[in-house]
Structure formats: C-alpha cells, structure tokens
Amino acid sequence: MTKTAAIIGGGVIGGGWAARFVLNGWNVRVFDPDPEAKRKIAEVMGNARRSLPGLTDVALPDEGEISFHGSIQEAVQGASWIQESVPERLEIKHKTFGAIQQACDPEAVIGSSTSGFKPSQLQEGMARPDQIMVAHPFNPVYLLPLVELVPREGFDGPLIDRAKNILASLGMYALHLKKEIDAHVADRFLEAVWREALWLVKDGIATTEEIDNAIRYGFGIRWAQMGLFETYRVAGGEAGMKHFMAQFGPCLQWPWTKLMDVPEFTDELVDLIAGQSDAQSGHHSIRELERIRDTNLVTMMRGLKAQDWGAGALLNIQEKMMRHGTALGAVADDLSADEPVLTAHRTVPLDWTDYNGHMTEARYLHAFADATDRFMEIIGCDAAYISSGGSYFTAETHIRHLDEVHAGAVITITTRVIEGAGKKMHLWHEMREGERMLATGEHFLLHVSLETRKPSTPSSAIEAALGRFAAGHARLPKPIGLGRAIGAPR
Numbered sequence: 001m002t003k004t005a006a007i008i009g010g011g012v013i014g015g016g017w018a019a020r021f022v023l024n025g026w027n028v029r030v031f032d033p034d035p036e037a038k039r040k041i042a043e044v045m046g047n048a049r050r051s052l053p054g055l056t057d058v059a060l061p062d063e064g065e066i067s068f069h070g071s072i073q074e075a076v077q078g079a080s081w082i083q084e085s086v087p088e089r090l091e092i093k094h095k096t097f098g099a100i101q102q103a104c105d106p107e108a109v110i111g112s113s114t115s116g117f118k119p120s121q122l123q124e125g126m127a128r129p130d131q132i133m134v135a136h137p138f139n140p141v142y143l144l145p146l147v148e149l150v151p152r153e154g155f156d157g158p159l160i161d162r163a164k165n166i167l168a169s170l171g172m173y174a175l176h177l178k179k180e181i182d183a184h185v186a187d188r189f190l191e192a193v194w195r196e197a198l199w200l201v202k203d204g205i206a207t208t209e210e211i212d213n214a215i216r217y218g219f220g221i222r223w224a225q226m227g228l229f230e231t232y233r234v235a236g237g238e239a240g241m242k243h244f245m246a247q248f249g250p251c252l253q254w255p256w257t258k259l260m261d262v263p264e265f266t267d268e269l270v271d272l273i274a275g276q277s278d279a280q281s282g283h284h285s286i287r288e289l290e291r292i293r294d295t296n297l298v299t300m301m302r303g304l305k306a307q308d309w310g311a312g313a314l315l316n317i318q319e320k321m322m323r324h325g326t327a328l329g330a331v332a333d334d335l336s337a338d339e340p341v342l343t344a345h346r347t348v349p350l351d352w353t354d355y356n357g358h359m360t361e362a363r364y365l366h367a368f369a370d371a372t373d374r375f376m377e378i379i380g381c382d383a384a385y386i387s388s389g390g391s392y393f394t395a396e397t398h399i400r401h402l403d404e405v406h407a408g409a410v411i412t413i414t415t416r417v418i419e420g421a422g423k424k425m426h427l428w429h430e431m432r433e434g435e436r437m438l439a440t441g442e443h444f445l446l447h448v449s450l451e452t453r454k455p456s457t458p459s460s461a462i463e464a465a466l467g468r469f470a471a472g473h474a475r476l477p478k479p480i481g482l483g484r485a486i487g488a489p490r
Contacts, residue, residue, distance in 0.1 A: 003026045005080070008086060016139060053408065054352075057344075059346055082108055085113040119180055133149060134180075146186065148177060171318040232244050302351060342412065343375050348363075348406065368413065391447070403438045405433065414430050420470035
C-alpha cells in the first residue's frame with residue numbers, strides 16, 4: 001500500500017524531506033507559494049537520486065509520485081505524515097498549523113522542521129496540540145539520518161511510536177528528547193562552535209578555511225562515528241572517562257573560549273567572513289558543492305556501514321527491514337530450486353566508479369562475492385554456522401565483463417548451482433540491469449574447517465539444501481560462457 005506524506009514549505013529543508021520520502025516509495029504532496037518551488041525541488045530530487053540509493057545494498061522501493069497543490073488543505077489530504085518547513089516566524093507557523101489541522105487526518109503525525117522553537121510554543125492555540133511535534137532534521141535531509149523528535153513535555157504513546165517507526169523505515173534516527181529547550185540539542189552544540197569560530201576569524205587567529213580544515217581533518221571525522229563523550233572516553237585510554245575528566249577537566253576553568261561573549265555583527269566582520277569564504281569555495285557552484293558533499297557523505301557512511309557502527313548501523317537496520325518478507329530475506333525452504341536464485345538487488349553507489357565513469361573491476365568481484373555470501377546464508381552457512389567452525393572458501397573465480405555499469409544503475413544478480421556435493425560448491429552468477437546482461441561470475445568454493453583450515457564436509461542440513469538446488473538447477477540449460485577460457489569468443 002502506497003503511503004502519503006505532505007510537505008508544507010518546499011525550500012532547502014522541505015525539498016530534502018520530499019526527496020527522502022519519495023525515494024523511499026512514498027507519494028508526496030507539496031504546498032509552497034513560491035513559483036520556483038517546483039524547479040528547486042526538482043533540482044534537490046536530482047541530487048538525491050544520484051546519492052541516496054547507493055547508501056544501501058538493497059534497492060530502494062520504486063519511487064513515489066510527487067505532486068504540487070494550490071493550498072495547504074488540498075496538500076494534506078490523505079497524508080499520514082505532514083512536515084512543516086515554513087520560515088522561522090512563530091505567527092507563520094501558527095497560521096500554517098491551523099490550516100493543516102482544519103483538513104488533515106487527526107491521526108496523522110505533524111512534524112515541524114523548526115531549529116529553534118519549542119513544541120509548547122508551536123502548539124499554542126491549536127485544536128489538537130499533541131498532534132504537533134518538533135521533527136528537526138539536518139541538511140541534506142535526504143542523506144543525514146538525525147531527526148530531533150520533541151513532543152510536548154510528558155507526552156508519549158502510540159503517535160510518538162508511529163513517528164519513530166516511520167523515521168526508521170526512511171533510514172533515519174529519531175532522537176526523542178523528553179524535555180524541551182530552545183534550539184533542542186544539536187543546534188546548541190553548533191551554535192557554541194559557531195560563536196567561537198566567529199571570534200577566531202575576527203581576532204585574526206584563523207581564516208574560515210583553516211577553521212574548516214581543523215574540523216574536517218580532525219575531530220569532525222571522530223564525531224561523525226563516535227560522538228563527543230565516547231570520543232573522550234577513548235581519549236582517556238584504559239582508565240576511560242574518569243581519567244580523561246581528571247586530566248582535562250581543570251582546563252574548563254581556563255580562558256580558552258569566548259563562548260559567553262558574542263562579537264558584534266559589524267559590516268566589517270560580515271565582509272571579512274564572506275570574503276574568506278568566497279576565496280575558499282567560490283570556484284564551485286552551490287550544486288557542485290552539494291554533489292561533493294553528498295559523495296563524501298555516502299562514502300563515509302558506507303564505510304561506517306561495513307563496520308556496523310554509527311550512522312552505518314542505521315543503514316543496516318533499514319536494509320534488514322527492506323529485506324523482510326522478500327526473496328532477499330528468504331531461506332532455502334522458501335525458494336524454488338527450479339530457477340536461479342535472486343541473490344542481489346541493489347543500486348551501484350558513487351564510490352564504485354572509476355576514472356572512466358563506470359564500475360571498477362574490483363566492484364564486479366565485490367558484487368559477485370556478496371551474491372555468493374547471500375547464497376551461503378540461504379543454504380544455512382550464516383554467521384551462526386560460521387561461528388561454530390565451518391565455512392566456504394573461494395578457490396577460483398572467473399568474471400566476464402560484458403557491458404558497462406554506471407553509478408545509479410539498479411543491478412540484479414541471480415545465482416545457479418553448477419555443482420554442489422560433498423565439500424564442493426560451484427556457483428554461476430549473472431548480473432543484469434533490467435534485461436541487459438552486464439557480467440557473469442563463476443565461483444568455485446570448498447567447505448573448510450576453520451579449526452584445521454583444511455577442506456571438510458559441511459553439515460548435513462547445508463549439504464541437503466545445496467544438493468536440492470544443484471539437482472534443480474541441473475535441469476536448466478547450460479549457461480552461456482560457463483567454464484570459458486580467457487580470450488575465447490563470447
């Protein structure tokens with residue numbers, strides 16, 4: 001069943017919300033009086049389509065439809081999530097929420113993208129105040145997972161649970177704050193760093209580029225995967241956080257920062273910062289900078305995903321949810337042995353391409369290796385089995401590169417068992433984009449005892465599951481290219 005979200009306000013944040021929902025299969029209804037809203041959101045959607053699908057190793061659902069409407073009341077019809085992203089003026093937000101509640105489903109989640117207002121302020125004078133909550137995201141909304149979810153203080157229950165579940169299905173993390181405070185939590189950190197940075201520039205200590213380098217080459221990367229307190233705990237060594245606090249706590253009394261004092265925003269300071277920023281990044285357009293940012297974020301988060309850590313762990317949770325109930329989450333008994341087995345359905349990410357603009361040779365092997373791992377999991381050679389002391393080792397691999405593959409392509413891999421008896425497993429993979437054959441991969445594996453590191457017989461359950469597929473696939477026509485030598489005609 002297709003789900004519907006309404007986006008009220010289609011600027012940078014609203015457009016990011018629209019992209020996050022649409023690319024996760026939701027229909028999105030937009031209201032924004034700006035005559036340029038359709039063009040602006042289309043540009044954001046273009047960047048999101050380029051980057052978001054490659055975050056996961058399971059293809060996102062088919063895109064939802066996006067439509068534009070002439071009134072708030074029309075836009076919110078049928079929406080189960082309504083996201084307000086209008087300007088940060090309380091009177092505008094109150095007017096917007098009033099119009100929303102006149103026409104929306106009383107059970108819908110109404111989230112506000114506000115970075116500063118508390119939920120109690122947003123709810124003043126509303127017909128159903130508890131329906132409205134802060135759902136403050138971070139730019140780019142279609143990539144960064146954090147959402148500060150702040151209901152009225154003391155309010156909890158099914159609506160909050162539903163909001164958390166929806167955000168999780170979008171690959172986002174709801175930081176549920178139990179107490180409200182101006183600017184919530186994350187922006188208060190940002191404000192502190194911003195104030196100190198202004199002083200460092202004004203006093204001639206560092207330029208905008210030097211400050212950005214201090215962050216991106218140092219603690220920014222640590223914060224991205226471990227946060228603040230866990231980073232400091234590690235800095236304390238074996239003695240942990242207590243040692244760190246004892247060693248560095250006294251410096252809090254030293255006059256290192258000017259956080260309690262804000263420099264005056266004079267024309268001179270604004271010109272100084274703007275000029276340095278132009279010198280730093282002015283040779284790139286905003287869209288170029290966004291694409292550079294998105295590529296970096298995808299690469300970082302995919303790296304974290306491989307470690308099941310931080311933002312990457314959230315992607316693994318999302319993938320598990322997407323696999324559930326599909327062939328990609330099935331076990332051997334759920335699958336027919338009369339046809340090739342679906343072992344991968346994914347989007348080629350940005351970091352899989354090379355200087356020629358197509359997928360590198362190593363990534364063909366990566367994709368086929370993942371397909372082999374998935375087939376092993378299907379027949380019962382999963383993490384639990386491997387931890388008990390048995391696994392399959394690849395002894396030989398043959399890959400034929402038949403056609404180009406580009407970033408953003410949705411590829412499917414199907415797998416056949418050519419031989420599956422005793423210690424041996426011979427697999428044949430075919431990679432396609434739609435009907436177009438892209439490559440084939442041939443893997444020969446031996447079951448090995450992880451204790452002796454020598455070939456051994458697999459468990460009877462694995463041997464039976466593998467044998468069933470081998471028998472069924474033997475009735476299929478011989479694959480074209482099977483066992484073909486290098487240089488032989490295709």
